[in-house]
Amino acid sequence: MNKPTTEISNVVLQDPNIIPLTKLAGLPVDSFDFTLLPSSLQSWGEDLQHRLQCPPDYVGVGIMIALAAAVGNKVMVQPKANDHSWVVVPNLWGLLIGQPSSMKSPAMDSALKHISKMEESLRDIKVETPSGSAFSRRLIVRDTTIEQLQVIQSQNNSGILYVQDEISALFRKFDQPSSNDRQYLLEAFNGNSSYSVDRVTRNSVFIEKNTLSLIGTIQPEVLQSIFLAKESSNDGFMQRLQLAVWPDPVIQEYIDEPPNEAAERTAWATFTTLYQLEEKTLCFSPEAQSVFTYWFKDSIQIINELNKDDQQHSLVNHITKYRKMVPALALLIELAEDPSATEIMEQSIVKAIRWANYLVTHAKRIYGIQDKPTIIAQQILDKREQLNKSFSPSEVTQNNWSGLKTTKDVRLGLEVLIKHNYLIKLDSQISSKGGRPSERYRWNNCLPLVS
Numbered sequence: 521m522n523k524p525t526t527e528i529s530n531v532v533l534q535d536p537n538i539i540p541l542t543k544l545a546g547l548p549v550d551s552f553d554f555t556l557l558p559s560s561l562q563s564w565g566e567d568l569q570h571r572l573q574c575p576p577d578y579v580g581v582g583i584m585i586a587l588a589a590a591v592g593n594k595v596m597v598q599p600k601a602n603d604h605s606w607v608v609v610p611n612l613w614g615l616l617i618g619q620p621s622s623m624k625s626p627a628m629d630s631a632l633k634h635i636s637k638m639e640e641s642l643r644d645i646k647v648e649t650p651s652g653s654a655f656s657r658r659l660i661v662r663d664t665t666i667e668q669l670q671v672i673q674s675q676n677n678s679g680i681l682y683v684q685d686e687i688s689a690l691f692r693k694f695d696q697p698s699s700n701d702r703q704y705l706l707e708a709f710n711g712n713s714s715y716s717v718d719r720v721t722r723n724s725v726f727i728e729k730n731t732l733s734l735i736g737t738i739q740p741e742v743l744q745s746i747f748l749a750k751e752s753s754n755d756g757f758m759q760r761l762q763l764a765v766w767p768d769p770v771i772q773e774y775i776d777e778p779p780n781e782a783a784e785r786t787a788w789a790t791f792t793t794l795y796q797l798e799e800k801t802l803c804f805s806p807e808a809q810s811v812f813t814y815w816f817k818d819s820i821q822i823i824n825e826l827n828k829d830d831q832q833h834s835l836v837n838h839i840t841k842y843r844k845m846v847p848a849l850a851l852l853i854e855l856a857e858d859p860s861a862t863e864i865m866e867q868s869i870v871k872a873i874r875w876a877n878y879l880v881t882h883a884k885r886i887y888g889i890q891d892k893p894t895i896i897a898q899q900i901l902d903k904r905e906q907l908n909k910s911f912s913p914s915e916v917t918q919n920n921w922s923g924l925k926t927t928k929d930v931r932l933g934l935e936v937l938i939k940h941n942y943l944i945k946l947d948s949q950i951s952s953k954g955g956r957p958s959e960r961y962r963w964n965n966c967l968p969l970v971s
Contacts, residue, residue: 535965539940549767549881552577556875557584558856560790563783568630571775574623575767577882581614582631584763585681585735587852588612589635589659590794592679593711593731595855596801597864599816599847601809607801609711610848611679611733614763615687617740617886622769624737625685632735634791635659635681647675659795666693666701670717670725679711679731687736691746694757702757708732709760740766743886744895758886759838762845765882793859802851807866812850815873816843835887839880846872896933899923901942910946910962934961942967 554562554569557580565583569576593609600606616624629636642657649655655675662683664672673680684690694702707715708730715730758764804812819842826836847864849872854864888894900907903921913930924930937943943961 535944536941538942538964538966549765549885550878551575551767552580552765552878553874554580556580556871556878558587558790558853560856561587561787563780564787565631567780567783568627571777571779572623572627572630573770573772573775574627575618575765575770577765577767578616578618578622578624578627579631581616581763581765582628582735584849584852585612585614585733586632586635586791587794587856588733588848589679589681590638590791591797591852591855593729594678594797594799595851596712597847597851598801598803599812599843601803607712608844608847608851609679609731610851611709611711611731612763612845612848612852613709613734613761614736615761615765616735616737617743617764617766618737619739619769628683628685628735628737632660632681632683634788635795637788638792638795666704670704670715670727673708673715673727673730673732674725677728677731679729679733681733681735684734684736687738688742688746690736691757705732705734706756706760734761756837759834759841762838762841763879764886765879766885767882790856794855797855797859802854802861802864804850804869805863805865808850808864808869811866811869811873812847815846815869815876819843835883838883838887842876842879845879846876848872849875892929893932893936896923896929897936897940897942898933900930900933900937904963904967910960912958912960937961 552575554566554576557565561583565576565579569579572579588611591610593611596607596609598604598607616628618624639659642659645657646654647657658672658676658680660681660683661669661672662685664682669680669682690701704715707713709732711729711731713730715727717725803809819839823836823840826839846869850864850869853871854861854868857868899921900916903916903919903924906919907916913927913934916924916930917927924933934943938945938961941964944964946960946962948958948960
């Protein structure tokens, strides 16, 4: 197919190729590879994704967080060979980012299917307290207040999974003047410290081990508004959502096939076995320790380089917390392969590092939300069919579109579109009446026709 051309003064010129704005931030991401999962769960994950027709990332992240919930704080990992003071609880926090049509909620629910089933069984088991009252064992909490979550945690010392579909509701609670929700959750991320609440307005609550895994969903536009409008992306909470993914949409097909029952049975056996593990702490095997040490030293160099760029603080803080995530993932992968393991083998830490490499591409896209010029560029591109083939910045602002109301902001977006070859800047012209030269742009002829 011949490239579109433009004829100017009898000279035929070819428009340059478009450099796509892949997403809001214009950054590509790696797609999820099911070999990142423990082998005992790969077939089940692939079957879920195939029947749901959703991005595989949602299923993969959901399964790993389900594993974290099953293990809780019963099994921990000592990442360094000699430093016994650093022990990691394998609780995980994740976020599924996508449009309402991306199937993120059904994918999350499907990945949590087995621990949800375990939760139903636990509710039937009543535990009596010395005072004569009784409570049910729990594994998952949904649609709750932080106060009630604390009560449930005090009754379940091995840990709880907090599931928050549309997590923006939780973010907005953080802004309430009397809210202590953010601080409490930030402490729960560590997973290995106690927590107590003593207030006049409620009974005292003591949590022996404040272990919390968390998973939620959010739409890109909502995440954008929270980050840009409130400049809250560096408050430490987002950086703890280490398994945060913002995948490209998939081309869906109609699938009507029965579930892979053999894979489901294997997955069920994995989750139930891990939930019943006794307390222990695992170290890396000598080979695995060498791999982890090399990765850790390499990550220090990467972070030092990123620190030289003042625009990368949020991303740096996010990647720094991979130091907890990587050994936690390695532990969960090892236990899912061998629940009776006494040390973490090399293949498990290698797979955990692959997770980190995959997730950092999504982190770059997420924190690219703060790239205001690129956001404005996408907004202008979205209004293409309402603009003329050639236009000036003032023709954009006079429409009074949200985010495109000032010439200064519009010019920021136009520069990005020029850089990506969506727009061609026309030669400036001075009218017969004089004044400043006109500033006009035209759309690249390589762009497909708008419908």
